[in-house]
Amino acid sequence: MKAEHKFKRLDTKVFIISFLVITMIFFGISKIIIYSIREYYFSRMQEDSINFAKSYSYSLSKAAEAKDVVNELLEEKLLVASRAIALYDGQYSNQLLKELADILKVDEIAYYNAQGEIIYSNVDAMVGWKAYEGHLFYDFMMSEQASYIAPIKQDSKTGKYFKYAYFKISDDRFLEIGVKSEKIYNFLGSFEIRKLLDEIQEVEGVAKVFFIDNQFNITRSSKTHFDENKIITPEIRNAIYGNREYSYISTYDEEKEYQAFVPVYLENIKNLENIKIGTLAIGQSLREAEEIIKNLTGVILVALLIIYALLIYIMISTYQKNEKLIHLAYYDGLTGLPNEHYLKEILTKELEKNEKARRALLLINCKNFRMINMTYGYDYGDEILKELTKRIQNLEDGSKILFRFSADRFALFMKHYSDQQELVSVVNKIIKAFKDPFKVKNVEQNINVEIGIVEIHNKYDHSDRILKDVSIALSGVKENDAGYAFFNKVMENKLQREDLIEKEIRAAITENDTSKIYLEYQPQVDLKSNKITGFEALARMRTKKLGFVSPMEFIDVAEKKQLIVPLGNFILTQASEFIRDLTDKGFKDIKVAVNVSGIQLLRYDFTDTIMKIISDTGIEPSSLELEITESVLLGNYNMINEKLKNLRNHQIEIALDDFGTGYSSFARLIELNIDTLKIDRYFINNISIKDSGDIITGDIISMAHKLGLKVVAEGVEVPEQKNYLMGHHCDRMQGYLFSKPLSKEKALKMLFNQNK
Structure with missing residues (x-):
């Protein structure tokens, strides 16, 4: 029992569990915050990458549209010129073609015979030139086409950029009309995909850029060694095939990149449908992002660690403070003995056990102690109490525990005794302990004691009733000369x-x-x-x-x-x-x-x-x-x-x-x-x-x-x-x-x- 009740302390399990819970919460919050930071930053990066890619995909779309529009205008001009020149069939001469070239605002007009030789031209130097196998005109002449408009290309005769149109006037005669496209070629060159990709590549943080056609081939890239490669990653292929925007983190040359894939469309004005011409892929380096996340995570972790340390400090301080409060609440400050509140708690726990073991409570009253206090002062009385406590404590063992009940009263709780005679034997030992005078400050004092005893049976259901009955027993001591009294019903009836x-x-x-x-x-x-x-x-x-x-x-x-x-x-x-x-x-x-x-x-x-x-x-x-x-x-x-x-x-x-x-x-x-x-x-x-x-x-x-x-x-x-x-x-x-x-x-x- 001494091991059970001698020291009342806070339940350390509660403290340890609280500590573990706070620690788990701390690590959980840290992990969530770090994950949230990464997710937030990457989601922003994903959004920025998609928007960035979208902005350049728009440029690519417009570039393709511009090229088509210019080509269409040139082709329209060439067709109009061909119809006008055809009206002079049979009248052609070098002079006539020069006049028509000035009127129609074209740069070259050439009239070919059936052998592919230029008979007439507005450019004198071109007369007599004959088309050779492999030349565009030769291929047209050999074909069954009535007309053909070639893309802008460098002229093999002059080395300049022209856009040519070829028309068949009869089975053995052909007409060639050319428009100089040097400036137009340079203008359209600014809309070339590779140039746009190179421009994107120059943006800070962009690691690489490439353009993927609808067959998953990389047709253009800021890194030329990627050209003609094929996309094989299933997730990317599914996104391209499904015309969806897609992004993911990849590792290339041991460096992480955030890649965004955005489809590029060409607006078809004629049938009001958008035609997908490919997919723009932009890879942005995560080095800076990782550094920012690392620094931000470090700052937050330091803040969390400070909060965690503060919480632990508060917990430890609270634990220590509660320990002191428990000691103040349950122990007597003068003698160090457990007090009345502790006694009540122990009695309550004992009653809850409902054991068959014999239990008793002895209430020890120092009859003349108050007089000593009034005569010699409270400091002197305190010293008497300390000496008195030492004498009674000698009776404590595994079945007894001593309490200071009030100013001049002590309580002794006993358990596992054999019978009333053993209780009387303990009472006599207490009385004997008071026989010798107490000597404090060279003054001897005799303390007279009286002891009330109550045996705790299963009839008791509350500690207050036990304390009431032992107090009744104490009040009955003066009716006999033994110095002690057992509680009985007569005493209770008398008190009532x-x-x-x-x-x-x-x-x-x-x-x-x-x-x-x-x-x-x-x-x-x-x-x-x-x-x-x-x-x-x-x-x-x-x-x-x-x-x-x-x-x-x-x-x-x-x-x-x-x-x-x-x-x-x-x-x-x-x-x-x-x-x-x-x-x-x-x-x-x-x-x-x-x-x-x-x-x-x-x-x-x-x-x-x-x-x-x-x-x-x-x-x-x-x-x-x-x-x-x-x-x-x-x-x-x-x-x-x-x-x-x-x-x-x-x-x-x-x-x-x-x-x-x-x-x-x-x-x-x-x-x-x-x-x-x-x-x-x-x-x-x-x-x-x-x-x-x-x-x-x-x-x-x-x-x-x-x-x-x-x-x-x-x-x-x-x-x-x-x-x-x-x-x-x-x-x-x-x-x-x-x-x-x-x-x-x-x-x-x-x-x-x-x-x-």
Whole structure:
């Protein structure tokens, strides 16, 4: 059990799990962020690459369109010129052709015979030139075509760029028309695919560019060694075939590239359809991108590491702080022992186990420790507690654990003991440990202990009930001399009854309910005149819940629960109201005696309270007599005697009750501020049972008279006692021989009858 309960700490599993969770979250977030950065950057790069490729694919499309438009215009011009020249068939001459060339704005007109020789031309140098095999005109002449327009090419005769058109006029005659295309050729050259690819290649970050035809052949490339290669990658081929944009990361010469493939279309104005002429592929180096991603990832990882380190620091700090808080919450700072909260937790866990093992709780009370604190100070008391703890801790073992329960109380939890005798043996060891005095700062102190014991059975369902029962057991220690007590049901019933009595007393005082707590009045009779000279007010308690409660019981509860002062004032007020009734009915000389406790007398405002009650009820102070017992004088004689003097100065008489049973002596009576001496019933009873020579009651009466005190005999029950008292000149008597205590109404009725 010591291993189980000795040290209460935070569950490190929770901390470790939290640490692992945070670490996993950290790495997870790091991975997600890094992946997101790469994905974001690559997606942007993909978008930029596609857009970049699209922009140049547009240029390629427009270049192809421009070339077609220029070609169409040139062809249209050549066709128009051919129709005009054909009108002069049979009239051709060098001069005519020169004139027609100027009119039609063409550069060359040549008339061929059936052998392919130029007969007439606007260019004199060309007359007599004969077409040879392999020449475009020769191929046309040998064909069955009526006309043919050739693409722009370099003329074999002059070395200049021309666009020629050939027409068959008859079976043996041909017409050639040529337009100089040097400038046009240079202009269209700017739209050549290779030039555009070279231009793209010059853009920063572009690694390579190539153009792919619809048969997956690389027809043009910024890297010439790629020309005439064929695309074999299935994903790229599928994208080209499906006319889709496509991008992916590839590695070439150990360097990563981001390649984008964008289809290139030629707008066909005639049939309003776009004709795909190929696919533009652009590869961009990822070196810079990878560097940016690496740097950005590094920055983010550093930030995350700082956050992670901060979180771990907070966790460790929180763990350490919680450890301190747990120690503060569950351990006593002075002795280092586990405290009441820890005890409750252990008791709760033990009850949850529902074991058959025998368990018990011992509550150890240091009876005079508070007095030591008040006498020597709290620092001295703390040192005593440390020494005291060391002695009790010697009893700890695997089946016992010691707690500091409160300022002057300790608790010892026991488990696996054999029987009650073993518990008693442990209790005796504790009591023995306190036998030797504690020496602190060269001052020896004896600590008196009392121990309450409760055995923990399965009937208990809550730790508070166990603590309540052990406290009840502790309160029952004073009823025996053993120094310890086991809890039993009688103790609990007694405590519950005391609690109910306390509630009823409080209710009566708060509600001014004289039906619950009321007064009865026992007459005091003058032994000479046999008339009533006064009454003693006796407090009684009767409630619906409790029935009749003896004065000894409810007065004891009132003293325990610090209710004796308000209860005493409540009784004094009732007695004063009775005096007022007596006065109103003409009995001004009748005194009413009321018992007051030592606690009331010790209050600094006691005299003021008495005088206020007298003032509020409108009675004469001389009609009130206060009774005190001899025990009240112990320890506070001078202070109380001074208060009695003050009360007498206010015309309030003082009676010493139960004389002869306490510690007063006639020597002390000489200086005591009292007016009346009440002889205890013990001495009155002796009158009937002892020989006359052994009875000292008469001596007491005689000595009291010599001191100037009046004498009242209590408990007179038989005529023999009355006769003795009369023979020894006792002033008054009180007892069942004359009357039992009476209600206010009956007391008034008896007073009317007796004092006629």
